[in-house]
Amino acid sequence: MANYKATGLILKTRDFGESDRIVTILDPDLGKLEAVARGARRTRSRLGGPCQPFSHNQFLLWQGRSLDGIIQCEVLDSFAPLRDDLFKLAAASYIAELVDEVVREKDPSPEVFGLTLGTFRWLAEVDAAPGPVTHVLRAFEVRLLTLVGLGPSLDSCATCGVPVESWADQRAGQAGTLAFSAAAGGIVCPACRAAPVQDGEGADP
Ligand SMILES: [Zn+2]
Structure with missing residues (x-):
């Protein structure tokens, strides 16, 4: 089957099998998709580092019958600050969870992608304190609700x-x-x- 490319944010990951990881990717043009990163949990895996939550990556994928797989992965922005601080980690996890809820599989939403990427960038830069982080979250919520037609x-x-x-x-x-x-x-x-x-x-x- 054909290989294809994607450029997207990792919304979440979960362990799969003995050493694999299943990654949920949000691509502006492809929508939300799941792919397996084979061997990503092995210490020397080339996919392990880049296939972490919130990372903005370029992917080369193979198309499988039931599940696609990641062949290569290049980091555009790892968004490490979102994983290194507890406030930011909680906020980014909440954002990713909301986006995961509102975007359906293979139903592209470039606007939601743009909002999520912009919010991750903003969140990476603000002070790691409850006030600024909460401010980012409230702004994100209003914009997301507006994009999905539930806003004021x-x-x-x-x-x-x-x-x-x-x-x-x-x-x-x-x-x-x-x-x-x-x-x-x-x-x-x-x-x-x-x-x-x-x-x-x-x-x-
Ligand atoms: Zn009126």
Whole structure:
């Protein structure tokens, strides 16, 4: 069967057989794929070092009937800081787990790939302290949820659905007034904002 190339991030690895490792790779164009790194757990394996979680690698793979395999692996960025610090390791593991959840096998999502790569770079650079690491995580979560269509509504009213562009016609004098409502799940238009609120949950901060 044909060999093929991939360039992607390793989301996770797990032991397989006596000395192999199964690697989950996120490639921007191929999507998520699994491949076996034969002998990767042997001390002198050429695949062992590069086939670690979060590493950004170029791969040459063989296509198998049920499972593909890694022939060669070249590290573009090992993202070692994400494995060397406990806060960052926990954060990167959480990011990889979320991405693994939302991206399906062989269903490419270049946007999610780009977000994950960018977040790994950001996480590698921030101070290894809970504050900065948490900040990276929150920003990642909002962007990921937006990419998969679960983010806050920011281009139309979260309550009535009127697009932001037409808000100017709605109420002269109040045009451009933005109010964010966590309860409504996004921004709300002046009319909805002015409407009586229920249960004491208002759009106004
Ligand atoms: Zn509205």
